[in-house]
Amino acid sequence: MAVPEQFQLHAINEIAEALSSNERSRLFYLCESLDTDHSVACMKEMLRSKVTHHQNAHLFLAQLMFCLGRLDILRKVCKVSRDDLERTRQMVPSFRVLMAELSEELDTGDLDNVKFLLTCKLSREKLEKSKSFLDIIVELEKLDSVSPERLDVVEECLRNIGRIDLVKKLTTYKNSARAPEQQRNLSLQQPRRISHVTQERCMGVSPRLGACVQPRSESGPDCYKFNTNPRGHCVIIDCVGNDGEKLEQTFKALHFSVDLHQYLSSDEVFSALNMILDKMEQLRNDSFVCCIISRGTESQLLGTDSTGYGFSINEVRRLFNANRCPSLAGKPKLFFIQRYNVPKLSLHPRMNPDDEHLETDGCDGAVTAAIPMDADVFWSHCWTDERQLEEEEHSSVYVNALTNALRKAQNRKIKIDDIQMEVNNVVFEHSRSNPQANYHLDVKHTLRRDLYLQ
Incomplete structure (x- = not known):
């Protein structure tokens, strides 16, 4: 039964007044509107334009409220029950519904990590203006980097920040979107036989890890060159004295030259x-x-000092960027940091702590324009409370997971981000089982190619 237009306009006015600014932003996105003014007045105008001319206007409006999770509006204003709505045809684009859901699942820390990962794709100004994951998606859509058919960038970001739960949602969407097309194509193709081994190799499935691992191409353009002897140089600074030697043995086994420094002051x-x-x-x-x-x-970071100057965590990374160390331009630079958290102190940093994000613009002539100053960085930072150090023979869960994963990966040709994913799983499981001894992770990178530590 058709719903009177006057009722639709009344519903639109009530809805626009009831939504928060965040909900209005999501609704603009769901309605495929590029308007940057998300005020109540603009919301009313946009909904009148989108909804009143829709073939099933009332149900379309109800579906929008369902996507926002506003079941109270669905019941009181739209006069539609959830059960009735679930039986209707989906009218809101499923791609936009998914992106809105992912945005709601990402917290502030996740959003900061996503921004970090996209410093090579989006300008600093656009990243700073982005207050939500949807804001970032809109910018990526403008660049044609993200669309219902192009989701690799989104998947890579979610995987690299450890949100495998959201990667699974993305995979489910991709499979459901691909199924009708595959069904149409099936009748047009001649049947052919593909062995199980060939399928597994083509899809890059690692049965032992249960994760996607691309087969290694020794000389392919998508992999970093990694065949010098030694492979690289590793510096280990252990100001606690528990796990430095473990890291030293691991990287020596990976054919790195290693400098181990223990119990250093700032x-x-x-x-x-x-x-x-x-x-x-x-x-x-x-x-x-x-x-x-x-x-x-x-x-x-404090070194062995309990108070004093300390040194900036971010400056550690910047010391070895391509601007200050031209010999590392275009080469992978990996940072693994285990921090034992102490109460905030009135520190006077030796070096000015800069923005948390890697800078990919503003480099001077010391770096070629083709390689951003902070490209080719892999950053893995773990922290836990310093009370952990009071345990007898304490050893970091993070360092143990890292060294074990690196050793296992040596003969399995696994990328560094998949190695880190295995570390994440161990650390997250430990924290879930031991809430009184939580570990936290901040993982991000600006690697431009695949990296295999072999």
């Missing part, structure tokens, strides 16, 4: 890093690894 850490920086200019290895184990705060 001043000594600063000196050691600068000595390594000078040393890197003389080496011509294929990669660089920096591992640090120390007490610290969110932005500073």
Whole structure:
């Protein structure tokens, strides 16, 4: 039965007044509107344009409320029950429904990590203006980097920040969207036989990991060159004294030259890093690894000092960017940091802590325009409370998971991001089982190719 237009207009007015600013932004996206003014007045105008001319206007409006999770509006304003609505044909584009759902699932930390991963695709200004995942998706859609058929960028971001639950949602959508097309094509194709082994190799399935691992191409353009002897240089700074030797053994087994420094003060850490920086200019290895184990705060590491200057976590990364260390331009730079959190102190940082995100613009002539200054970085930062150190013979869950995953990966040709995914799983499971001894992870990268540590 047709719903009177006057009722539709009344419903639109009530809905626009009842929605929050965040809900209005999501509704504009669901309605495929590019309008940047998400005010109540603009919302009413947009809905009048989109809804009143729709063939099933009332049900379309009800579906929009269902997508927002506003069941109260669905019942009181639209006069439609959830059961009735679930029996109707989907009128809101499923791709946009999915993106809106993913946006609601991502917290502030996840959003910051996604922004970090996209510093090579979107300008700093656009990333700073993006207040939600949907804002980022809109910018990517404008670049034609994301669409219902192009979801690789979204999947890679979700995988790299450890949100495998959302990757599964994305995979379900892709499979459901692909099924009708495959069914249409099936009748047009001649039947052919593909062995189980060939299928497994083509899809890159690793039965032992249960994850997607692309077969390695030794000389392919999508892989970093990694065949010098030694493979690269690894510096390990262990200011706690528990796990540095474990890391040293692991990276030596991976054919890295290794410098292990233990029980350094902040001043000594600063000196050691600068000595390594000078040393890197003389080496011509294929990669660089920096591992640090120390007490610290969110932005500073302390060394063995309980108070004092400390040194900026972000500056550690910037010391070895392509601008300060041209010999590492275009080569992978890996950072693994285990921080034991201490209460916030009135620290006077030796180096000014900069923005949390990697800068990919603004590099000077020391770096070629083709390679952003902070490209080719893999950043894995784990922290837990310093009370963990009070345990007898304490050993970091994160470092143990990392060294175990690296050793297992040595003969299995696994990419660094899949190695990190295995670490994430161990750390998350430990934290779930031991809420009193939580570990937290911040993983992000600007790698431009696949990296295999072999």
